Amino acid sequence: MVVACCLSLSNFAKAQTDADALMIPKNYVCAAGVYTHSQWDHYWEGTFKRDAPNLGTVSSNSYMLGFVYGLSNRINLSVALPYVTTNASAGTLRGEHNLQDVSAYAKWLAVKQEVGKGLFTFHAILSGSIPASNYQADFLPLSIGLHSKNVALRGLVNYQISQWFVAGAYQYIRRSNITIDRNSYYTTEMHYTNEVEMPNVSNYLVSAGFRSLAFNAEATLTKVTTEGGFDIRKNDNPFPSNRMNSTLAGVILKYTFQKIPGLELTAGGNYVLKGRNVGQSRTMYGGIYYIFNTKKEK
Amino acid sequence: MKRSLHYILPSLFLGVAVFGSSCKKDITDRTSLYPALSPTNIDLTADTWKPVLIKDFSTLTVVAPDAVTSPAYLADINEIKASQRNLTADQKASIKYWSAGAVLRWNEILRQLVAKHNVAPYQNPDGTYPAPNSVNPFNYPEFPFSNPPYAARAYAYVSAMQYDALIAAWHFKNVYNRTAPYKNDPAVQALVPVSALPSYPSEDAVVAGATVEIMKLLFPTELEYINQKAQEEKLYRIMAGANTRGEITAGESLGKQVAALFAARARTDRAGKAIGDATVWAKLQTTAYDKGHYWQSLETPKRPPMLPLFSKVIPFLFDTLTVVALRPAPPYINGSPEFIKEAQEVTAMSNNHSRDHEEQVAFWADGIGTYTPPGHWNAIAADEFVKQNYSEVRWARNFALLNMAEMDAAIVCWDTKYFYFNERPSQADPIIKTLTGVPNFPAYTSGHSNFSAAAATVLTYLLPDRGSKFTDLAQAAAMSRLYGAIHFRSDCEVGLITGAKVGQYAVTRGKADGAGN
Numbered sequence: 001m002v003v004a005c006c007l008s009l010s011n012f013a014k015a016q017t018d019a020d021a022l023m024i025p026k027n028y029v030c031a032a033g034v035y036t037h038s039q040w041d042h043y044w045e046g047t048f049k050r051d052a053p054n055l056g057t058v059s060s061n062s063y064m065l066g067f068v069y070g071l072s073n074r075i076n077l078s079v080a081l082p083y084v085t086t087n088a089s090a091g092t093l094r095g096e097h098n099l100q101d102v103s104a105y106a107k108w109l110a111v112k113q114e115v116g117k118g119l120f121t122f123h124a125i126l127s128g129s130i131p132a133s134n135y136q137a138d139f140l141p142l143s144i145g146l147h148s149k150n151v152a153l154r155g156l157v158n159y160q161i162s163q164w165f166v167a168g169a170y171q172y173i174r175r176s177n178i179t180i181d182r183n184s185y186y187t188t189e190m191h192y193t194n195e196v197e198m199p200n201v202s203n204y205l206v207s208a209g210f211r212s213l214a215f216n217a218e219a220t221l222t223k224v225t226t227e228g229g230f231d232i233r234k235n236d237n238p239f240p241s242n243r244m245n246s247t248l249a250g251v252i253l254k255y256t257f258q259k260i261p262g263l264e265l266t267a268g269g270n271y272v273l274k275g276r277n278v279g280q281s282r283t284m285y286g287g288i289y290y291i292f293n294t295k296k297e298k
Numbered sequence: 299m300k301r302s303l304h305y306i307l308p309s310l311f312l313g314v315a316v317f318g319s320s321c322k323k324d325i326t327d328r329t330s331l332y333p334a335l336s337p338t339n340i341d342l343t344a345d346t347w348k349p350v351l352i353k354d355f356s357t358l359t360v361v362a363p364d365a366v367t368s369p370a371y372l373a374d375i376n377e378i379k380a381s382q383r384n385l386t387a388d389q390k391a392s393i394k395y396w397s398a399g400a401v402l403r404w405n406e407i408l409r410q411l412v413a414k415h416n417v418a419p420y421q422n423p424d425g426t427y428p429a430p431n432s433v434n435p436f437n438y439p440e441f442p443f444s445n446p447p448y449a450a451r452a453y454a455y456v457s458a459m460q461y462d463a464l465i466a467a468w469h470f471k472n473v474y475n476r477t478a479p480y481k482n483d484p485a486v487q488a489l490v491p492v493s494a495l496p497s498y499p500s501e502d503a504v505v506a507g508a509t510v511e512i513m514k515l516l517f518p519t520e521l522e523y524i525n526q527k528a529q530e531e532k533l534y535r536i537m538a539g540a541n542t543r544g545e546i547t548a549g550e551s552l553g554k555q556v557a558a559l560f561a562a563r564a565r566t567d568r569a570g571k572a573i574g575d576a577t578v579w580a581k582l583q584t585t586a587y588d589k590g591h592y593w594q595s596l597e598t599p600k601r602p603p604m605l606p607l608f609s610k611v612i613p614f615l616f617d618t619l620t621v622v623a624l625r626p627a628p629p630y631i632n633g634s635p636e637f638i639k640e641a642q643e644v645t646a647m648s649n650n651h652s653r654d655h656e657e658q659v660a661f662w663a664d665g666i667g668t669y670t671p672p673g674h675w676n677a678i679a680a681d682e683f684v685k686q687n688y689s690e691v692r693w694a695r696n697f698a699l700l701n702m703a704e705m706d707a708a709i710v711c712w713d714t715k716y717f718y719f720n721e722r723p724s725q726a727d728p729i730i731k732t733l734t735g736v737p738n739f740p741a742y743t744s745g746h747s748n749f750s751a752a753a754a755t756v757l758t759y760l761l762p763d764r765g766s767k768f769t770d771l772a773q774a775a776a777m778s779r780l781y782g783a784i785h786f787r788s789d790c791e792v793g794l795i796t797g798a799k800v801g802q803y804a805v806t807r808g809k810a811d812g813a814g815n
Contacts, residue, residue: 050420053598092596092724094648094731094783136656177323181660184677186413186667190406192329192677234438235420236667237735 019169019205020218020252021121021158023076023109027295030068032080034266034287037061040279043141046231047276056090058141058279062100074109081132084144093142096135100145103129118161125154125171138180138196140238141279147240148175148198163212169205178240187230187241196241199228209252216254220270223247232277242277249273250283264289328681329406334397336491337689341813344691345469348811350458350614350698351559352466358555360470360548363498366482374542375483381537382487389537396534397490400505401460401693402684405676407527408456409669411517415444417666418601418738425599429573435518442517446737446745447608447708449670451569452516454614454698454705455560456509461698463508463556464501464691467549471496480539489538499549500541501690506531507553508560515564563612572608582606586719591632591726593719593740604739609713614702615803624710624799626792629720629742640786641730644723648730648783655781659733662746662778666735671746671775672704675753678771682761695813700756703804707752707797708745714796715740723786733782744785747776747793748800755801759808760815772797 024030039059042051052058066080081102087095105127112121128151137147154171175198183194202225209218229243250270257263266287272280345355352358364370385393396403419428419439428439435441442448476498480488495501506528513524532550535541541549579602586592595601613621630637647655664671679700683693720742724730737745750772757768776794779785808815 090598092730092732092736092784094733097651134653136653136660138660139656177325181657182663182668183661184669184674186410186669190410190413190669191325192327193325195325197323197325233417233667236417237665 018078018105018107018125018127019154019156019167019171020207021123021156021160021165021167023073023107024068024070024291026070026072028070028291028293030289030291032064032066032068032287032289034064034066034285035062036064036082036283036285038281038283040272040281043279044275044277045234045236048234049280054091055088055093055141058086058088060084060086060144074112076107077104078107079104086142086144088142095142096139096144098135098144099132100135101129101150102132103127115159116161118159121158121160123154123156123158125152125156127152127154136181137178137240138182138185140240140242143240146175146198147178150175160211163210164208165211166208167206171203171205173201173203175200180240185239187239196239198241199226199243201226201244207252214256214258216252218252220250220252221248222250222270229277238277244278245276246272246278247274262291264291329398330395332398332402332684334394334491335399335402335690336687337493337692338687339689339692340493340495341689341691342468342472342495344465344689344695344813345472347465347691347695347813348807349462349465350702351563352462352556355466355469358466358470358552360474360499360552363474363476363548364544366476370544371542374544375479375486377543378479378486378536378539379483381533382489382539385537389533392530392534393489393538396502396531397538398684399690399693400502400531401457401464401690401697402680403531404456404460404505404509404527405453405680405697407524408453409673409676411520412444412449412452412673413667413669415440415442415517416449416668416670418443418445421599421601427599427601432515432518432570440519444517444670445604446664446670446672446749447572447605447611447712448569450672450701450705450708450749451567451611453672453676453701455512455516455564457694457697457701458614459508459512459557459560460505461691461694462559463504463553464694466552466556467499467501467504468691470499470548470552471501474498476545478540479542486539488540490540495689497541498545499552500532500535500545501549502531502535502541503546503549504553504556505690505694507550508557509553511554511557512560512564515561567612568610569608572605572611574602574606576602578606579603582716582719585717587628587717588631588720591721593721594725595738596722596724596736597738601738603716604737605712606716606739609709609716611705611709613706613709615706615800615807621710621713624796625714625717626743626796629718629786629788629792632721632726636788637726637786640788641723641726643787644780644783644785645727645730647781648732650781656733658774658778659782662775663734663782664746665737671749672701672708672753674775675700675704675749675757678768679753679757682757682764686761692813695808695811696760699760699804699808700753702807703752703756703801704749706803707748707800710796710800711743711745711748711793712739714743715745718742723783730783732784734784736784741785741789743793743796744776744779744789745793746779747772747790748797750775751794751797752801752804753797755798756804756808759805762815 041057062082062084064082068078082100084100085097107125130149131147152173156169158167177195184192204223207220224246226243248270252268255265269284430439430441432441475496478497480486532546583592664674722741754768754772776790
C-alpha cells in the first residue's frame with residue numbers, strides 16, 4: 001500500500017517536505033511536479049525591518065520535477081531539479097531565470113518501534129545539492145540561489161498515535177565556498193579574491209498533524225540559523241554570505257485520490273515570522289504526485 | 299533490504315566524514331601574497347622630482363639627527379634589539395604585511411574605508427534624505443558617503459600628498475645621510491630586504507604621519523582605526539631593524555607638515571559645497587540640454603542628484619577653464635534617429651541574458667559597498683606595480699599620477715553630466731530593466747568610461763610593456779555599462795574619449811616631473 005511520497009524543495013524555496021517521516025515501499029517510484037511561489041515586500045537589514053520601495057514586491061517562482069525511488073521499505077532515494085525565476089515589481093533591476101540546484105537525498109528509516117500506544121520512528125536523511133547552471137549568486141535579492149554545493153544531514157523523530165503525530169528534526173547543512181564575478185568584495189573588511197566563504201546553516205523543525213489514507217494535514221515551525229556571516233548594513237546590498245536567519249510557520253496539506261490509485265495532490269505554505277538579512281517571505285506551493293510500482297504485483 | 303544496507307550505510311558514514319573534516323574553506327587573499335619591497339632602484343635623486351604642492355624644502359623642518367655614537371641613538375638601537383628578541387607570530391605577520399610597502403598598504407586601507415563608507419543614506423520618514431555632515435561626522439548618515447567623486451578625490455589627495463611627503467623625505471635623507479640601524483650595529487637583524495637608502499627620516503613614518511593627518515579630513519570617523527594602523531607600521535619598522543624611534547619621530551613630523559599643505563588645499567577646493575541644495579537641484583531642470591527629458595532620479599523616494607557641484611572642484615592637473623574646454627559635444631536628443639537606435643540597443647542588452655554579459659557587468663559594477671571605479675583601478679595598478687619592484691617614492695609618484703587623473707576625470711565627467719543633465723535609458727523607456735543598480739546621476743557621459751580611460755592612459759604610459767592590456771580593460775569597463783542597460787552606447791564611447799584626454803594631462807606631467815618613466 002502506498003502511503004505517500006515526499007520531495008525536497010530547494011533550500012532557497014524554504015519548503016520542508018523532505019522533512020517528514022513518510023516512506024514509499026520498495027520498488028515504487030514517485031514522480032512529482034511542484035510549483036512554488038514566494039514573495040516579500042519587507043525585509044531585514046540585520047535586525048532592522050524595512051520596506052523596499054526600489055524593489056516593490058520581490059517574487060520567485062519555482063517549477064520542480066523530481067523522483068523518489070523505494071530502494072527498500074526502509075530506504076528511499078530522491079532526486080529533484082527546479083527551474084527558478086525571480087522578479088521585482090518596482091525599480092529597474094531585472095529578474096533572473098535559470099535551472100537552480102540539483103538535489104538528492106537518501107532517507108533511511110533507522111528505527112521503527114512501538115512505544116506505548118503509538119509508533120516511534122527515527123529517520124536519518126543525507127542530502128546534497130549542486131548548482132545545475134552557472135547562475136549568478138551575487139545578485140541578491142534577485143539571484144535564483146546562492147550557488148554553493150551543499151551536503152546536509154538531518155535527524156528526524158516522529159511519534160504517531162492513531163492518526164495523530166508529532167515530529168521534530170534537526171539538520172546541519174555544510175556549504176562550500178562560492179565563486180563570484182568580482183575579484184574583490186567588502187564584508188566587514190576587504191577581500192581580494194573571487195571566492196566567498198559561505199557560513200554553514202542549521203535548522204530545527206517541529207511539526208504536528210493528522211494523517212489518514214486520504215488526507216494529511218500538518219503544521220510546522222522551523223528555525224533556520226546561519227552559523228556565521230555578517231549583517232547587511234543600512235541601505236547596502238545583500239550578499240551571499242550574510243547571516244540569514246528566519247523563523248517560519250507553515251502548513252502542509254496532502255490529498256490522496258482513492259479512485260485513481262497513486263495520484264496525490266499537495267499544497268502548503270509558510271510565512272517568515274521573524275528574520276535577519278532575509279525577506280519576510282510568504283510561500284505557497286502546490287504539487288502533483290504519481291506513485292507506481294516498477295515491479296509487477298504478485 | 300539487508301543487501302541495500304551494505305551500500306547505504308557506508309555512504310551515510312561518508313557523508314558524516316565530509317561534515318567532520320575535508321572540504322577546506324580557506325581562501326587566499328591575493329594581497330597577502332605580495333612580497334617584501336625590494337626596489338631595483340632606490341631612486342636616490344627623487345628629491346629632484348617635481349612635487350605637487352611643495353614649493354621649497356626650506357619651508358619644512360627636520361631637526362638634525364643625533365650622532366650614531368650618542369646615548370640617544372644607542373638607546374634607540376637597544377630598543378630594536380629588545381623588540382627583536384621575542385617576536386610573536388602576530389608581530390612577524392605584521393612585518394610581513396607592512397614590508398610589502400607603505401604606499402601600497404595605505405592605498406589598500408583607503409580602498410577599504412571607501413568601500414565601507416560607500417553606502418547612500420537611508421531616507422527620512424517624510425521621504426527626504428539626510429546628508430552626511432563633516433561637522434558631526436558620527437551622526438547618521440556618517441560622514442563621508444564615499445561615492446565615486448568623493449572617493450576619486452580622496453585617492454588623489456592621499457596619493458599626491460604621499461608623493462610630496464616622500465620627495466621631502468628623500469631630500470632630508472640625502473641631507474643627513476644616515477645609514478640604517480642594521481648597518482650601524484651588526485647585532486641588529488634586518489628583517490626586511492636591506493637597502494642603501496639613508497634611513498633618517500623614516501619613509502614609512504613620513505607616509506603614516508601624513509596619511510593620519512589628511513584622514514582627519516577625509517574619514518574623520520575612522521581615526522581610531524587609522525591610528526592603530528599607523529602604530530602598527532611604526533612598530534614594524536623598529537622590529538624589522540629598519541628604523542630607530544628617532545627616525546620614526548622625525549618622519550612622522552615631516553609627514554604632518556606636508557599633510558598640512560594638502561589639508562589646506564582640500565578645505566578650499568570647493569568639494570565641501572559639491573552637494574548643492576534644493577535651489578541648485580531645481581535649477582538643473584531648467585538648464586538641461588534636452589528640456590523635455592531632463593534627468594530624474596529613478597529611486598523611490600526620489601533622491602537628490604549626487605554631488606552636482608563636484609564640477610566646480612579645483613582640479614590637480616589643469617585649471618577650471620580646461621574643465622569646460624574638455625566638455626564633449628551634446629548627447630542625442632530624445633526622439634532623434636540616433637537616440638532611437640541607441641535606445642533600441644539598450645533594450646536588446648536588457649533582454650540579453652547571456653552569462654558573459656552578467657559577469658562583465660558584475661565585475662565592473664563597483665557600485666555601493668565597493669571601493670568605486672577609481673578604487674578598482676587602484677587595485678589593478680597595485681597588482682601591476684607589485685611586479686615592478688619600485689621604490690616607495692616611485693610607488694607614490696605613480697599612484698599620484700593615476701589618482702590625480704581619476705579625480706580630474708571625475709570633475710570633468712561631473713561637469714558634463716550636470717551641464718547636459720541627460721536621462722538614463724530606464725527613464726526614457728521604463729521597459730528597460732537593468733543588470734545592476736542605476737547610479738543616481740545623469741547618464742551622459744559614463745563615469746566608469748571616464749575613470750577607466752583616464753586610468754588606462756596613465757597606466758599604459760607607466761607600463762608600456764603591457765601593450766593594450768589597460769585600454770582593453772577600460773573598453774570592457776565602459777561596455778559593461780551598456781551591457782548592464784544603464785547607459786547608452788554614446789555615454790560610454792564619448793566618456794572613453796574624454797577620460798583619455800584627462801589621462802593625457804597626467805602623462806604630460808609624468809614626462810616632465812624628473813622621475814623618468
